[in-house]
Each structure stands twice: as C-alpha cells, then as structure tokens.
Amino acid sequence: IILKGGHYLDKIDKAGTASLMANLMTQGTKNKTPLELEEAIDNLGASINVFAGADGISISTNTLERNYDAVLALVEEILLEPRWDEEEFALAKTAIQNGLMRQKANPNSLASQAFNKLIYGDGHILSIDRQGTVESVSSITIDDLKDYYNSNISPSVAFFTVAGQINQQKVMASLSKLAEKWTEKEVVFPEYSLPEQPSESKIYFIDVPGAKQSVISIGNLGLARTDPDYYLTTVMNYKLGGSFNSFINTVLREEKGFTYGARSSFNGSFVPGTFIASSSVRSTATLESVEIFKNLMETYKDVVSDEDLRFTKDALIKSNARNFETLWALNGMLRDMGTYNLPADYIRNEENAVKNLTLEQLKELAVKYIHPDKMYYVVVGDAETQLKELEKVGFGKPVLYQ
Template sequence: MNEGTALKSPEELESALGLLGARVRFYSGTEGMGISISGLSKNYEKIVAIAQEMLLQPRFDSAAFERLKNEIKTTIRQMSANPRAIATETAGKLIYGEGGTLSRMAYGTAASIDAITLEDVKAFYAANYSPSIANITFAGSPDQKRVVKALTTLTENWPAKDVVIPEPVAGVSAQRGVIYFVDYPNAPQSMIILAKTAMPFSDPDYYPAVIANYKLGSGSQGMLFDVLRLQKGYTYGAYSSFMAAQHQNLFMAQSSVQGSVTMDAVKTFKDLIGGYSEMINEEMLASVKNSLLKSKTSSFETIGDILSMLNDIANYNMPFDYVKQQENTINNITVDQLKEIITKHMNINDMIYVVVGDAKSQMKPLEQLGLGKPVLVQR
C-alpha cells in the first residue's frame, strides 16, 4: 500500500508527497491496521487526496511485493539472533499457548511469508479494507468544516462492506511459576522476562494498575532500576509495565544482565515483585501521585499526544473525559486499593520466567530459586 498507486510509481508518489511536505504511511500490527497522515496545514486537501488515491487505488506491483517479502524475511532472521526478541517471542508462546493466535509474532515466520501470494494480498484488501470498521481521528489547525469537507470525497468513494473480524484462537498456556530457559551458547549476557496476562485498556483496573506499577518499574525511579542497576550494577536498565490493547494484554518485567549474575538477577526480580505489595505505604503513594500528576500536565503538548488520546477513545471505546477520570483516580486511590491491584494483577505466582542465555553456565544455578528445574525450550 506504500509502494505507489495505480496512477503513480513509488518514485512519483514520494515526489508528490515531498512537494507537499507530507508523509502518508500504511501500517499494521497484531490487532489492527491503519494510515498515518501528517503534513503542512496549508496543503491539507491535497494530502488527503493523495492518501485517498493510495487507499482506493493501490498499485500491488509484483516486483515490489517480492522485494518486501525478502525484506521482512531478513528482519525475521535478524530477530531470530536477538536475545530480547527471542525472549519476547518465547514469552508470548508460553503465555498464549503454542498455536494460539496471539502467540505468533505479527511479522510471521519465513515459511508463512513465503506462502503468501500477491493474489492473497489483493483478496485480503478486497475483503477487509472497509469504512464500516474504520475510525478517523484528526488533530491540527484546520477547522472542523474544512477537515470534514476534504474527507467527504473519501467517504463517498470508499464502498462499505461487512467485515468479520475473527476472535483470537486460544492455545494451551504454559505452567506458571516456572523458569523457561532458551539456550544462546556463549552469550555474555542473559535476557530475563517475567510476564503474565493482564487486562485490556478499557478495563476499570487498567489505570490503577499503571499507578501500582509506577514505583516498581516505570523508568529510572523504579525499584527494579534502582536495585538491579544502581545498587548491584548488573544492567543498564530494568523495567516493568502493563501493555494493554483489546486482546493482547500483558504485564511484563524485563532486563538484560551480565551472564554471570543471571541467578541473582532472577532472584531479585522474584523478590521485588513478590514483596512489592508489602512495600507500598502512604509516603510512597504520595510521591507516586505527585510524579504522575506532574507528568499529566505535559502529556498533551504535541499533536501526536492529542492524536494518541483520540485513538484510545476510538479504538477502545473510552469516554471523552477518560484522561480526567485518570487524574481523579490518581488523586483518590488508596494504599489498600493499590495492594489489592498488586495482588490481583501483579501476583508473582501467576508469572512465567523466561531466560535467554548460556545454558551450560547459567541454567543449573537457577535451580536454587525454589522454582523447580528450569525447562529448556527451543528457539
């Protein structure tokens, strides 16, 4: 979709956008696809016209298609040698279950890429690109009347069709409270991930969980960073976060550490997360509230920030004042409520442990952690 149109070669399209100071890119991911459009306000109508041409009159060039397939396969090969990518993919397979829809990486495998034909792409486009499942969000200086007028041509010429969005197929998830080890022979470092399923973005518990996680692993002020980097010097960074969408929702804590300290680093993760609820007190909560409220004041200073908020409203059916509701949650949440959230959504016993490193030197010591014998899994 980014490789020219039926009326313009890729070079001609790039030139046309460049003359307008514009960028139009199609993108896709695990839970959706879209178009990102940016450019000068004075050229708004012309930019929308080009975006419409790209959307409604795609080129689908066979040579470009084969080139893109090769580029994606190159990326897959590179990712297969990256310990962080290996750990992330392994965690997904273990949590969502082998064969589950969400266990697969969005870019697929070399075999699945090879199996896709240009006719498959055309058929997918014909069946799934429809205004009936689309949202349009806008932020910028053109007024509403001007924005709507330019988009009217698009909506009038884009035929709607019924689209069935499949529900994710569930797999059989792996046992929790177990260390799963991926051998990366002679690796000087180990990649560590602790993860569990979490709630969707629209869940009432989501933002309280974000608040609960803040002091544990949200940046350099978090306990994980403080202990693993500043106190022990095992890593350049250690973090945790809730990653929420509609279906693919995770709590994940992670770090890349020196290989020789793998066992103690995993123990530190286990101890900090497992004991986190007992560490929460009024003084800590007051500090968290102050930091979060300050960050909220600068959260919507750019057009991109505003657009992100609008996308959350559109994609997750959030109320128009959800940001204000989040501020109210910050102000009113209590220590007891945080402890309840931590117990419910950050329970160490519900997590899987993934370690990617040198099995010969690092796997055996992990048996000391009381989690049984680590399970060796294939890449």
C-alpha cells in the same frame, strides 16, 4: 486513518500479511509509480506512513494546513487504489524475511517470541510476531495481500483523527467525499481461546552458547485496555517497575549495577495483553537477577508506602501536563479514544482516579494482579553456565525451550 484489526486479522498460516500489505501500500498507486508517489508527497512537504500493528493499521500524515486537501487526496489514492506492484512486493517480502532471519540470532527477539508463545499458545495469532515468521512470510503471495485488503479494509472498522490548526467543517466536508467512494463491508474478527494460565511458576531457558548477557522476561496474561481495572493497574505498577525510580530499576541498575535498565509493565489492547517484567543483565548475575525480580514482586504489596504513592501521584499528574503538548501526542489521545471507545474526558477521569487512589486500593490491585508464583520465567542466555544455577530459584528444573 485508523483501521481496527491489523495483525489480529492475519490468518495464522499467513501471519505477517497485514504488515507486508502496509509496506506495499506506499509503494505506488494504480496511477502513480512508487517514484511518482514519493515525489508527489515530497512536493507537498508532507509525510505519509502506513503501519500495521498488533491490533490495527494506521495511515498517518504530517502536512501544512494549506496542503491538507492535496495530501488527503493522496491518502485516498493510497487507500482506495493500491498498485499491487509485483516487483515492490518481492523487495518488501525479501526485506521482511531477512529481518526475521536476523531476529533468530537476537536474544531479545528470542525472549519476546517465547514469552508470547507461552502466554497465548500456539493457536493464537498474538503468539506470533506481527511481521510473521520466516515460514509464514515465505508462503505469502500478492493474492494473499489482495484477499486481506478486500476482506478487512473497510470504513466499518475505520475512524479518522486530526490535530492542528484546521476547522471541523473543512475536515468533515473532506471526509464526506472519501465516504462516497469507500465501499463498506462486514469485517469478521476471529475469536481465540486463551490457554489456561500457569498454576505455578516455571523457568524456560533458551540457549545462546557463550552469551555474555542474559535476557530475562517474566510475566503472565494481563488485562485488555478496555478492562475497568486496566489504567489503575498501570498506576499501581509505576513504583514497582514503571518508572526510572521504580523498585526494580533501582535495585538492578542503581544498587547492583547488573543492567542499564529494568522494568515492568501492563500492556493491553481490545484483547487481553500481558504483564511483563524484563531486563538484560550480565550473564554472571542471571540467578541473582531472577531472584530479585521474584522477591520484589512478592514483597511489593507489603513494602509500598504512602510516600511511594505520593511520588506516583505527583509524577503521573505532572507528566500529564507535558504529555499532550505536541500534535502527535494529541493525535495519540484521539486514537485511544477511537480504538477503545473512551469518552472525550477520559484523561481527566484518569487524573481523578489517580488523585483518589488510596494505599489500600493500590495494595489490593497488587494482590490481585501481581503473582510471581504463577508466572512464566523466560531466560535467554548461556545454558552451560546458567541453566543448572537457575534450579536454585525454587521452581524446579528449568525447561530447555526450543
């Protein structure tokens, strides 16, 4: 069961509510203690997980077909009869707070948080980690979880996916029973304005004294998954930084040996996501790595070739045949259809779009969406040895970001 919203429906001063609520939903129900619920799931040889992401909450199960009805009954109990156990709430809250405290010392987390804050601005919920901040989680009470549940857990924003050896008639009959018990309500999705994107690039530096590595995140606001250009921009990016054999990974990893991996990607949901190019490199290679990212993005539209396009087409079309071999993968395809209102043949449509893509069209997409002169450059590393050096990139004096 997928419920649209997730972290996006959190209040900014209570960021992390959806995540904390999702953690608590499998810790017992109205009529089952946490241990009793765990035993009931185990006795069926099943798994039930609840997860709150940036744009939705998923209740996912894995079960034998013969136990489908019994497992769905447990899902129904979890969904409609939460326990709101105060002790489990306190434990879950403490665990999340401890994790967030650890993130403050994690260079990758620091880079991600700064990057999202720059892209979306302070007033946007997506500028904050889906688990919230130490401060926001500290302020969350169990009544906040109940308020989120009562306002946002509704069949009006839900859809159901199933993959396996089970007939449609049985599934539809089982869901009709759930529909009778689940009260529909209007869910209000907030509208956020997006800050003006940079007219010129700037480097933002986060100091981790003595760091032996630098984390680099470069990018800007991207596209929503629903944008007509979205899929083909991911195809365009494949040879730039979307695969192991991409230009970015080949230069930074294979030729220079600066890193174990470097990449770029477009990410989007029902709201605009980001374009990001990123890597962790040894500290002494920070300046050269930033310059390599910049130069590869600048020249991509000029150097990408027919051979590169053939490589991209072959790789994507062949991998598609393997991408939907498992039930989880098929369920993921169904989830995308439900979340983004995609047609049942969207995979075939995407394959045809790849087959028909010309080099000229690929270059046009690169010109349209890859702007290394109008991006945020976030670097986390040792300021004493790297901050001054980064002035040589040509974007002025780096900003020491707090």
